[in-house]
Amino acid sequence: MNGLQLITKTTLMGPGPSCVHPKVYEALSMPTIGHLDPRFITIMDEIKVMLREVMGTKNEITLPMSGTGSAGMEAAFVNLVEPGDKVLVLVNGVFGKRMAEVARRLGAEVEECEFTWGTPVDPNVAEKKIREKKWQIVAIVHAETSTGVRNPVEKLGPLVHEVGALYIVDAVTSLGGIPVEVDAIGADLCYSGTQKCLSCPPGLAPLTIGERAIEKLKNRSTKVPNWYLDLSMIIDYWQGARRAYHHTAPINMLYGLHAALSVLLEEGLQNSYVRHLKMHERLVQGLTSIGLELPVAEPYRLPMLNAVTVPEGVDEGRVRKVLLESYDIEIGAGLGPLEGKIWRIGLMGYTAQAENVDKLISALQSMLHR
Amino acid sequence: MNGLQLITKTTLMGPGPSCVHPKVYEALSMPTIGHLDPRFITIMDEIKVMLREVMGTKNEITLPMSGTGSAGMEAAFVNLVEPGDKVLVLVNGVFGKRMAEVARRLGAEVEECEFTWGTPVDPNVAEKKIREKKWQIVAIVHAETSTGVRNPVEKLGPLVHEVGALYIVDAVTSLGGIPVEVDAIGADLCYSGTQKCLSCPPGLAPLTIGERAIEKLKNRSTKVPNWYLDLSMIIDYWQGARRAYHHTAPINMLYGLHAALSVLLEEGLQNSYVRHLKMHERLVQGLTSIGLELPVAEPYRLPMLNAVTVPEGVDEGRVRKVLLESYDIEIGAGLGPLEGKIWRIGLMGYTAQAENVDKLISALQSMLHR
Incomplete structure (x- = not known):
């Protein structure tokens, strides 16, 4: 077998995982050492410093959770939600929906303010909704992976704080590909995943939490109903001179993240953003040249996740299958109501290179126009 | 940096992670492919088949959760506990204590039946306690990693079923090193970790769940209060011809687990158990020859996790530090009430080899007797 x-x-x-940088593969297979080994503590500390830079934050508590991006979402809500909390989720895709579901399961009173999928959250509509009630939490997805839409997360932070709520931002797909300036945005808690623009395999969820959110965490009337993701204990594991054992960190995955962050910072964040944008433009040009259309309006398109309308009469599943089997290229299908209607083409991290874009366009051209 | x-x-x-098999390192750095790629589905399916054999079960639902061993514990309780459930935990170390804490956070009425740390759970005392109340769940740790004690998990399964409760067994440290016969034990849910006797880095939690437990999961009056670990959704992701997207699996870690299970089954489970036992005997002989003592009574000692009494007047932390810095050997400290009183010497998976045992004994000898 x-x-x-x-x-x-x-x-x-596809929508993730993305291509992994060779240095990350190399790091993944380095010898495992103990998770309380002083050398490993150094590696942890360096990861925190690099993550702060990548996430644009001075938050002391900036660390990777030991699970995938979805565990980051779970951690965000389970730590900050108390039963009965009023939670507003601004929804325009699968991952906004999921946030609402996660919060509901924790006993929150959740309202979804939903926008048409494929369009961004409208800040004016959102503002009205945010002013409507005494929310404890307002949550939004920065880059909606299911539709390829960029949401204006930077416009709502001050307002959320004005009404006394905490602001949770999902940066799973955006981190590393477009600026995620946690402090500038005013996000109180922001999480991501390793398998998108960080060019690392899936398995870790970078997360940062600010003072106001920590205050709420400290003043909970009940313990976090999830021992594994309880940030107050994970902080003791990741901070300070003497680390309190919590769980056994996924050592080799953390080697991989360390290498991935080093590669990204060596390139430079701005350079990475520019590269993503250029490759996006190259892709759009190529797609257009072979008669394909992008359903998302131009100003709201994500460079790293491109929704493409499946042309009428084309068997979208067959195209993906042949691309994978004959060209070794994976692209993604639509999710939920967009299933069968769009492809999702990812240009994330190490994937965002001219040769990859050109290879895909040439493959699509020969498949669709023969 | x-x-x-x-x-x-x-x-x-130490108590984990253990040495990783070269084939596992190799697998970890293989090219990442998509988590819904048909080839990855094949790998997932093979992992399930191999895990069933290693765990001694016919349970259809036998799969690795996307988190460390502690996430396996969290998954066990969050899926099976409903608020108000009566949960009995048989405790004789840190990990039994943790089970109780995890269950309490989920709103269960938890009772701990505690036994002296360093001694096993007494089946007669446990039986009395189990018959005392209408428990919904009885939980026990097979191999108590904090003390090196083997608990008689096989003696309680039928009794737990007799009183109508579900039986949760923690096999984090035991799996692969001593027989974990899930079906024979009567465990309704059993979880483990990759970083012990499977010779794989930390990051995944093999878990198996039987029909009775699935019945309880299906009949819950509320949804599992943890989206990420909700087994009913994870089952749809790991079972059937068409996989429903749930989260992005930690692809490369799963490559590693696949390789680790292959290596273990190639050696043969019985051969692995015998090897662990022989290395344990070699270690005990070596420790005794240099005047060190094992606090756990002989019949209850775990081959893969050996508690050793720190001799009077010895700075236990310094010994560990010098071992690590000068000999490249890691051993573990005591936890909780045993901190400073014992060392924990692991012989797990790929670590359990004669040359490792001999190297450690020789190093300890020169350090303690100079």
């Missing part, structure tokens, strides 16, 4: 033999180098142009 | 340069090959003889 050896399915591992089936694996070939695949160009990952 | 490059703490990764500090890493050297270290002989991991």
